Amino acid sequence: MCAERTLPKFDTASAKITKEEGLILYEDMVLGREVEDKCAEMYYRGKMFGFVHLYNGQEAVSSGIVKALRTKGDYVCSTYRDHVHALSAGVPAKEVMAELFGKETGCSKGRGGSMHMFSAEHGLLGGYAFVAEGIPVATGAAFQSKYRREAMGDDSSDSVAVCFFGDGASNNGQFFECLNMAALWKLPIIYVVENNAQLPNLKSIKKLVYSTWLGMRLTVWMC
Numbered sequence: 001m002c003a004e005r006t007l008p009k010f011d012t013a014s015a016k017i018t019k020e021e022g023l024i025l026y027e028d029m030v031l032g033r034e035v036e037d038k039c040a041e042m043y044y045r046g047k048m049f050g051f052v053h054l055y056n057g058q059e060a061v062s063s064g065i066v067k068a069l070r071t072k073g074d075y076v077c078s079t080y081r082d083h084v085h086a087l088s089a090g091v092p093a094k095e096v097m098a099e100l101f102g103k104e105t106g107c108s109k110g111r112g113g114s115m116h117m118f119s120a121e122h123g124l125l126g127g128y129a130f131v132a133e134g135i136p137v138a139t140g141a142a143f144q145s146k147y148r149r150e151a152m153g154d155d156s157s158d159s160v161a162v163c164f165f166g167d168g169a170s171n172n173g174q175f176f177e178c179l180n181m182a183a184l185w186k187l188p189i190i191y192v193v194e195n196n197a198q199l200p201n202l203k204s205i206k207k208l209v210y211s212t213w214l215g216m217r218l219t220v221w222m223c
């Protein structure tokens with residue numbers, strides 16, 4: 001049996017944010033919540049079509065991580081719960097909303113809808129309907145950054161990719177394959193597991209055990 005590893009301790013006291021930085025984060029979180037609330041209203045009024053997955057309660061994850069990236073050059077890769085990641089990445093709320101209504105003015109020209117927000121301009125590699133589908137895409141973005149720098153000698157290539165996915169996605173083969181590649185090749189990528197304990201098809205006691213197991217599983221790649 002795999003021995004449990006302890007997580008590294010972070011010194012939160014030394015992590016200071018200024019009032020201005022705090023306001024940027026707060027504004028981003030409020031924007032995310034307001035867009036999602038309006039989205040829920042429109043969906044339940046039958047104005048939006050297809051599936052809509054909301055992000056209420058998880059906004060701080062998106063704001064805290066995406067706002068720490070550069071606005072140009074770094075990459076964000078999302079899941080089907082992607083509206084707020086798009087907003088944090090800088091996609092204007094108007095374009096996110098237009099996409100939800102299937103309009104040409106949406107960030108994916110109205111062809112993607114809720115689960116497929118995309119913006120090359122903002123480094124948003126996409127939302128993905130299939131669970132874990134974004135993990136290899138983000139890993140590829142990190143690989144090209146390193147390849148261009150080390151194999152092609154381009155010193156300006158220093159992009160970092162952030163890959164968001166849910167706890168359920170860590171049961172998918174792509175998760176294991178990509179984390180192995182990233183660890184072996186030391187790729188510039190941050191994998192963010194949004195462990196919201198929402199993992200359809202598992203009963204709650206199994207979910208509890210699964211969450212503990214997920215923590216143990218991730219520490220393997222941190223060693």
Ligand SMILES: Cc1ncc(C[n+]2csc(CCOP(=O)(O)OP(=O)(O)O)c2C)c(N)n1
Binds near residue numbers: 196198199
């Ligand atoms: C490859 C694949 N298998 C199954 C599904 C059906 N499905 C939709 S949501 C979901 C659970 C995903 O849970 P998690 O990754 O934790 O994301 P959360 O909804 O909690 O954000 C599943 C299995 C899917 N979309 N893609």
Ligand SMILES: [Mg+2]
Binds near residue numbers: 166167194196197199
């Ligand atoms: Mg989940």
